[in-house]
Amino acid sequence: MTPVVELRDVGREYQGVVALRDVSLTVERGELVGIVGPSGSGKSTMLNLIGTLDRPSHGEVRIDGHAVRELSDRALSALRANTIGFVFQQFHLAAGVSTVDNVADGLLYTGVGLKRRRQRAVEALETVGLGHRLTHRPHELSGGERQRVAIARAVVGRPALLLADEPTGNLDSTSGEGVLRLLRSLNDAGTTILVITHDQEVAATLPRRVDVRDGRVVGDG
Amino acid sequence: MADLRPARLSPADVLRVGGAGLRARPTRVVLSALGIAIGIAAMISVVGISTSSREDLNRRLAALGTNLLTVGPGQTLFGEQTHLPTESVGMIGRMDPVTSTTATGQVVDAKVYRNDHVPETQSGGIGVLATRTDLLDTVGAMVAKGVFLNEATARHPAVVLGHKAAERLGVAAPNEPVHLGGEWFTVVGVLHPTPLAPELDTAALVGWPVAQQQLGFDGYPTTVYARSRDDAVHSVQANLAATANPEHPDEVEVSRPSDALAAKQATDETLNALLLGLGAVALLVGGVGVANTMVISVLERRAEIGLRRSLGATQAQIRTQFLAESLLLSALGGAAGTLLGILVTTSYATYQDWPSVVPAWATTGGIAATMAIGALAGLYPAIRAGRLSPTEALATP
Numbered sequence: 001m002t003p004v005v006e007l008r009d010v011g012r013e014y015q016g017v018v019a020l021r022d023v024s025l026t027v028e029r030g031e032l033v034g035i036v037g038p039s040g041s042g043k044s045t046m047l048n049l050i051g052t053l054d055r056p057s058h059g060e061v062r063i064d065g066h067a068v069r070e071l072s073d074r075a076l077s078a079l080r081a082n083t084i085g086f087v088f089q090q091f092h093l094a095a096g097v098s099t100v101d102n103v104a105d106g107l108l109y110t111g112v113g114l115k116r117r118r119q120r121a122v123e124a125l126e127t128v129g130l131g132h133r134l135t136h137r138p139h140e141l142s143g144g145e146r147q148r149v150a151i152a153r154a155v156v157g158r159p160a161l162l163l164a165d166e167p168t169g170n171l172d173s174t175s176g177e178g179v180l181r182l183l184r185s186l187n188d189a190g191t192t193i194l195v196i197t198h199d200q201e202v203a204a205t206l207p208r209r210v211d212v213r214d215g216r217v218v219g220d221g
Numbered sequence: 222m223a224d225l226r227p228a229r230l231s232p233a234d235v236l237r238v239g240g241a242g243l244r245a246r247p248t249r250v251v252l253s254a255l256g257i258a259i260g261i262a263a264m265i266s267v268v269g270i271s272t273s274s275r276e277d278l279n280r281r282l283a284a285l286g287t288n289l290l291t292v293g294p295g296q297t298l299f300g301e302q303t304h305l306p307t308e309s310v311g312m313i314g315r316m317d318p319v320t321s322t323t324a325t326g327q328v329v330d331a332k333v334y335r336n337d338h339v340p341e342t343q344s345g346g347i348g349v350l351a352t353r354t355d356l357l358d359t360v361g362a363m364v365a366k367g368v369f370l371n372e373a374t375a376r377h378p379a380v381v382l383g384h385k386a387a388e389r390l391g392v393a394a395p396n397e398p399v400h401l402g403g404e405w406f407t408v409v410g411v412l413h414p415t416p417l418a419p420e421l422d423t424a425a426l427v428g429w430p431v432a433q434q435q436l437g438f439d440g441y442p443t444t445v446y447a448r449s450r451d452d453a454v455h456s457v458q459a460n461l462a463a464t465a466n467p468e469h470p471d472e473v474e475v476s477r478p479s480d481a482l483a484a485k486q487a488t489d490e491t492l493n494a495l496l497l498g499l500g501a502v503a504l505l506v507g508g509v510g511v512a513n514t515m516v517i518s519v520l521e522r523r524a525e526i527g528l529r530r531s532l533g534a535t536q537a538q539i540r541t542q543f544l545a546e547s548l549l550l551s552a553l554g555g556a557a558g559t560l561l562g563i564l565v566t567t568s569y570a571t572y573q574d575w576p577s578v579v580p581a582w583a584t585t586g587g588i589a590a591t592m593a594i595g596a597l598a599g600l601y602p603a604i605r606a607g608r609l610s611p612t613e614a615l616a617t618p
Contacts, residue, residue: 048612051531053530053531053610053611053612053615054610054611054612066225071225073535073536074226074227074535074536074537075225075226075227076225077227077530077533077534077535077536077538078225078226078227078228078533078535079225079533080530080531080532080533081227081228081532081533081534082533084531086528086531086532088528088615090524092524092525092527092528094241094245094525095245096244096245097241105532106532108230108234108238108529108532108533108534109227109228109230109529109532109533109534109535109538110228110533111228111229113231114233114234114237153532
């Protein structure tokens with residue numbers, strides 16, 4: 001089976017500044033991996049490359065078997081729509097829009113009709129334990145609930161890969177633990193998850209951690 | 222390996238996504254749509270009001286007829302006032318396409334007053350006209366109160382007042398006396414306004430015989446009215462002068478009163494063009510407002526754009542979203558403006574007692590113009606939104 005993520009000697013420079021140098025990383029299906037490092041270590045660059053939001057300066061990125069280099073912007077969009085789910089530190093929920101519709105937007109660019117999108121959004125919300133918050137607006141939810149809505153939006157399309165960028169960064173420790181528990185249970189159910197974090201405590205709870213420093217992978221295990 | 226082709230957004234989803242951006246900021250939407258609405262409303266009401274007024278004129282002319290011609294004395298080469306020959310009425314009446322004729326004659330020395338105490342200079346601009354008893358049918362005038370002159374009353378001191386003349390003299394009902402040319406005359410009737418012969422509105426009409434016997438009237442007609450068959454109006458108009466005064470056709474003035482009404486309408490059209498231009502400027506300013514709103518909207522929503530790209534939106538889908546938003550915004554303004562324009566036209570036309578007409582080309586043209594403006598205004602912001610790199614967009618707080 002092809003690995004979900006495959007980086008081979010990947011580097012990324014921004015106007016001469018090296019953000020990532022010669023990183024190789026393989027994530028197999030079903031893994032739960034933490035990418036850990038202080039800010040400026042290059043972990044966000046890795047997230048952007050793995051999420052196909054950015055292209056490497058050199059090296060090869062393969063996501064779910066697709067070589068990113070060979071894909072057009074349109075094809076990458078389709079890849080993101082069907083294969084990758086994102087969870088952000090800032091949640092990025094649409095204000096004034098109900099929980100169901102926020103989650104249903106996770107399927108907007110996959111060609112699924114509105115009715116089916118809403119059905120699957122309800123299912124996803126039940127999975128993350130928010131079946132009782134369907135019609136609430138983001139401002140009526142706690143931070144932990146908001147992040148769970150964002151996670152529901154990321155997994156509603158059943159992506160091969162879930163990328164979580166500092167998912168607990170804006171949460172108190174109790175809500176943060178809840179979010180991590182949810183990620184672990186999603187992983188138990190088969191979702192491949194990459195968590196990007198600077199938080200050593202968070203990293204300690206994950207089965208595999210990849211340490212990043214100064215644009216290099218300095219530890220993996 | 223799966224085929225990596227982005228899914229298409231259904232039109233309903235494009236509409237939803239475009240509308241979502243508007244729903245989130247209602248105040249801004251109302252204000253920028255207002256600009257468009259004002260422009261469209263201004264243009265539609267200018268077109269609507271002028272069309273309604275023209276329609277009213279057309280209906281009035283259709284009712285009054287455009288086949289009335291008038292003949293009056295002109296001036297000689299040396300600027301002296303001339304007379305129409307007394308036999309001109311009969312000669313015009315014998316022209317083949319002429320169906321009826323009548324005439325009035327100015328009684329130069331006579332003035333009319335409410336009573337004998339009114340100072341002579343306060344004649345109120347009311348002229349005394351000797352009139353033939355068949356005036357009404359030819360001119361298309363109607364009696365509002367009382368009766369018109371007949372063969373009997375034309376020989377007696379009886380007078381019929383034009384609509385304005387009655388108002389100025391303060392005569393509300395027939396059977397009141399007025400002081401006319403130094404004698405007491407009895408008002409036997411008051412006329413309705415006569416649009417094709419406005420000179421009758423400010424006139425006191427007396428019988429031809431009584432004018433000659435008691436008021437020193439010289440017996441020359443000063444206005445001959447002739448109705449012709451509709452198909453021959455132009456040929457009659459061309460031959461009237463020579464018929465009325467064969468010796469000096471150049472000393473005769475022929476006119477067609479319905480033309481004068483139409484010409485008055487035409488002078489309004491320059492003003493309309495000016496107002497229409499103002500409306501267009503308002504519309505343009507409205508379009509700039511929409512463009513401004515869209516540019517700000519794109520700047521503010523970089524994070525949303527980043528999120529949508531991460532959810533799998535293509536550049537084209539982001540562009541479409543913002544273009545749809547701009548189109549919706551200006552369509553909203555256009556629809557409101559069209560309604561407002563129709564409302565203004567209807568209320569003004571009702572106030573003026575006109576038929577209310579808003580031409581279909583104006584409303585469809587107005588909506589089309591707003592859509593074009595929306596597309597133009599949204600194009601640049603939409604392209605910018607589409608080009609935004611996802612990482613940059615997501616990096617914005």
